[in-house]
Amino acid sequence: MGVYVNVRGWVEGGHKELARAREVVRAEADEVYGGGWGFPERPYNGIGFVFYGAExxxxxxxxxxRQLRKIAALPPDEDGYHLVGLFLVSHEVDGMSEWQVRDGVVHIRGGVEAYRYLDA
Known part of the structure; x- marks a missing residue:
């Protein structure tokens, strides 16, 4: 049967930067889990959000x-801001972890107790 992991979260930033993130997703297409990405059909307002969810x-x-790290490492916008985001990753055996997308990298730390209800 195997061990399963729930991954859910988002990345946010400027529309040009999110278009580059979409290019990374297309280039790194995973036939099984690549469909978990949700990109808006068109840009709106000043900041865009891209969501991901998959078991x-x-x-x-x-x-x-690896794909998320490539997205995090994309060049910053003209004001020097990198894409930012937050992912909650629930492993059946190892429990929850939090992946923070900031400063051009993915920081991984233990999950926050407040989000444990998602694993119920």
């Missing part, structure tokens, strides 16, 4: 993390 086998997590 995946443990073996798919490393590929998703």
């Amino acid at each position: 995946m086998r443990e073996s798919g997590v490393e590929g998703f993390l």
Whole structure:
């Protein structure tokens, strides 16, 4: 049967930067879990949001993390702001972790107790 991991979260930033993130997603297409990304049909307002949600086998997590790291490392906008985001990752065995997209990298830390209800 295998071990499953729930990955849910978002990335936010300028529309040009999110268009670059979409290019990363297309280039790193995963036939199984790549469909978890949700991009808006058109830009609106000043900041855009891109969402991701999927239940995946443990073996798919490393590929998703590699993709997310490429997105985090995209060049900042003209004002020097990188894309930012937050992902909650619930592993069936290891529990929850929090992946923070900021400063051009993905910071991984133990999950916050307040979000444990998502694993119920």
